[in-house]
Structure formats: structure tokens, C-alpha cells
Amino acid sequence: MRDDLAAGDPMKKAKGSFRIGIGYDIHPLVEGRPLILGGVRIEHDKGLAGHSDADALIHALCDALLGALNLGDLGVHFPETEEWRGAASTKILARVAGMVAERGYRLVNADCIINAEEPKLAPHRAEMAGAIASALGADAGDISIKATRGEGLGPVGEERAIAAEAVVLLEKVK
Numbered sequence: 001m002r003d004d005l006a007a008g009d010p011m012k013k014a015k016g017s018f019r020i021g022i023g024y025d026i027h028p029l030v031e032g033r034p035l036i037l038g039g040v041r042i043e044h045d046k047g048l049a050g051h052s053d054a055d056a057l058i059h060a061l062c063d064a065l066l067g068a069l070n071l072g073d074l075g076v077h078f079p080e081t082e083e084w085r086g087a088a089s090t091k092i093l094a095r096v097a098g099m100v101a102e103r104g105y106r107l108v109n110a111d112c113i114i115n116a117e118e119p120k121l122a123p124h125r126a127e128m129a130g131a132i133a134s135a136l137g138a139d140a141g142d143i144s145i146k147a148t149r150g151e152g153l154g155p156v157g158e159e160r161a162i163a164a165e166a167v168v169l170l171e172k173v174k
């Protein structure tokens, strides 16, 4: 390609500037635990079991952010040690956001799906986006959270688990 063309070609300029990442997580739904999703405590008769607060949505998002930078997965950086026992996942997300910033990237947008039979999550979407944006240092308008039910099928549909998926796009800023 001629250099004068390359200099004016936005696609050429963008090469290497953007990175995409995908994340997935699932936690068992059990009695005697609070339900925390997207950094928000949601009234329900069951909650998610796990070493931290078991916030499947934030864990999926963290894995997507780490994946975009090829930094391995959440388990590598946040092992099941005392430090992270019962920890708020927003704290883990803030730490991951630091890794993103350290490497000179910023979040363009995140698109997330929560798979849950119950409770209804639509009324909590805005609050979850706000809590995530605040932990990430991002704009809530760039965090999309969707919810879908299991329609009675599998561990999600049988209300034995809640799962989440996330895709992120990062942009190099320095």
C-alpha cells in the first residue's frame, strides 16, 4: 500500500488500536446467600455461592477485560485466598480496570448478558450499569446489560444457577 494512502486511511490507523475480549461465568444458586449481580444486592430467596461474593456478571466482565489484553483469566490474578474470601467483586473489577489503564487502554463499550430464571432483572439494569461503570471508571452509557431467562431448561432454567457472558472492546489511548 502506498504510504500517502495509508496515512489517510482510518482503518490503517486503527490497526492494533482496538482489542476485543469475551468472558463467561456461572455460579450455583443456593439458599442462605445474598444475591449480588453487577455490584447490586438484589432481593431474592437465594443467592450465588462462591469464594468471593460470586457476582457472575462482574466475573464474566473481568474475564472479558483480561482476555482483551491476553492477561489470562480471573483465577490467575485473584486466586481463592483469604484476601478474596467474601470480597466484593466490584473491588476485583476496579483492580482489573487498573490493569487495563496501566497498559494504556480504555473501555469503548461492554455488552453483557445475564442468564437467570428468577428474579426479574430488568428493573435493576440501570443500577448495575452504574455500579459497574463506577468500579471501572467508565461511562454507564457504555455498559449494556441484558437479561434472558432459561425457559425451564438446564441449570439456569431449573433455578440452580445464574450465568453471565460479556464482550468488551478496548481502545489504545497511549
Ligand code: MG
Residues within 6 Å of the ligand: 025, 026, 027, 050, 054, 055, 056, 059
Ligand atoms: Mg466466578
